[in-house]
Amino acid sequence: MGVYRRFRWWAGLAALLLAGVAAIAADPPMRVFRTVATQMEPTVLEGEAVLIDTEYYRSHTPARGDVVMFIGPHTRYEQLFRIVGLPGELVELHEGQLIIEDWQVPRRRIDDYSYHYTPNSPAETLAQYVEALPVGANGEVREHRIVKRDDDGVLNNTKVFGVPPDHYFVLGDNRDNSADSRTNLGFIPRDAIVGKAISHAGFDIE
Numbered sequence: 001m002g003v004y005r006r007f008r009w010w011a012g013l014a015a016l017l018l019a020g021v022a023a024i025a026a027d028p029p030m031r032v033f034r035t036v037a038t039q040m041e042p043t044v045l046e047g048e049a050v051l052i053d054t055e056y057y058r059s060h061t062p063a064r065g066d067v068v069m070f071i072g073p074h075t076r077y078e079q080l081f082r083i084v085g086l087p088g089e090l091v092e093l094h095e096g097q098l099i100i101e102d103w104q105v106p107r108r109r110i111d112d113y114s115y116h117y118t119p120n121s122p123a124e125t126l127a128q129y130v131e132a133l134p135v136g137a138n139g140e141v142r143e144h145r146i147v148k149r150d151d152d153g154v155l156n157n158t159k160v161f162g163v164p165p166d167h168y169f170v171l172g173d174n175r176d177n178s179a180d181s182r183t184n185l186g187f188i189p190r191d192a193i194v195g196k197a198i199s200h201a202g203f204d205i206e
Contacts, residue, residue, distance in 0.1 A: 029055040031195065033069050033080060039172035039179065040080055042113055042128065042145050043067065044200050050080065054195035062168060062190065065133045065142035067197040067205050070170075070188050080197060081180055081188075082144070084133060085161065085169025092160045093182070096151030096175070100134065107131045113147045117177070124149075126176075144206040149176040158182050166190045 031052045038046045044067075052069045062068060066083045084098060084105075085091035091100055098105040107129040114123045126147040135142045150156070155176055163169050167187035172178025179185055197205045 029053065031069075033078060033197070035080060038115070038117065038177055039174050040067070040082070041115065041174045042147055043082075043173045043206055044080065044197070046119075048200050050197050050200045050205075052195040053198050056196040056198075057193060060196075062193055062196075064135055065144065068168075068170070068188075068193050069195055069197060070193045072185060073189060073192055074184065074186070078194065079185075081170035081172055081178075083168045084171050085163045085181070087163055087165050087167055089163050089169070090160050091163060091169045091181075093156055093158045096148060096156040098131065098171070103134070105131060105133060107146070110145070115147060115174075144173065146173045146175050155182055161187075163187055168193075 031054055033050045033052050035044055035046055035048050035050060044050055050069075062083055064083055064086055067080060068083060069078055069080050071077070072079050085100060089101055091098075093099065097107070110128050110130055113126045113128040115126045116123055126149055128145060128147050130143050131146050132141040132143050134140075148156075153176070155178075161169060161181065164187055167189055169181045170185075170188055171180045171182070181187060199205060
């Protein structure tokens with residue numbers, strides 16, 4: 001191989017390596033999402049950095065209980081919510097209780113939660129619960145905390161939502177301060193989901 005041909009060969013290899021690095025950098029397997037609202041308290045606080053695994057759903061199906069980052073179908077903004085309703089299911093809230101397929105999701109009361117709507121606003125005491133979502137047919141559940149002001153109002157007494165195919169019903173863990181699938185956000189298409197939230201502030205996401 002002549003000097004010129006060797007140079008072209010090495011130059012071509014270097015170009016391929018650089019292109020590969022650029023592709024990886026353009027679509028990293030992990031992203032950091034910084035929350036700008038309180039809709040996922042007490043799980044994730046406003047302003048916290050959340051690690052998002054953007055590769056996870058290439059080999060997994062979104063599951064009930066997952067906290068996901070997605071592109072809002074109407075706003076086009078990145079948002080963070082918890083999946084509670086799966087494709088084809090019926091979901092509603094009645095007097096603050098989450099009901100899936102006519103089954104009331106159990107919750108148990110724990111210590112009250114001190115909530116600030118904005119960092120400088122006075123603290124408000126919210127009721128805090130551990131909610132146990134049904135995950136598998138074998139009876140497996142996934143527990144996470146939610147907070148509530150009360151069990152009244154339109155967000156706590158909804159119509160029955162029929163989740164369309166390839167869509168998901170999402171809620172915020174801060175149930176009475178959350179613009180989620182109960183509102184104009186609506187159902188989340190599968191292809192709008194960017195990744196799974198896996199950790200924040202050094203802790204795994206519940």
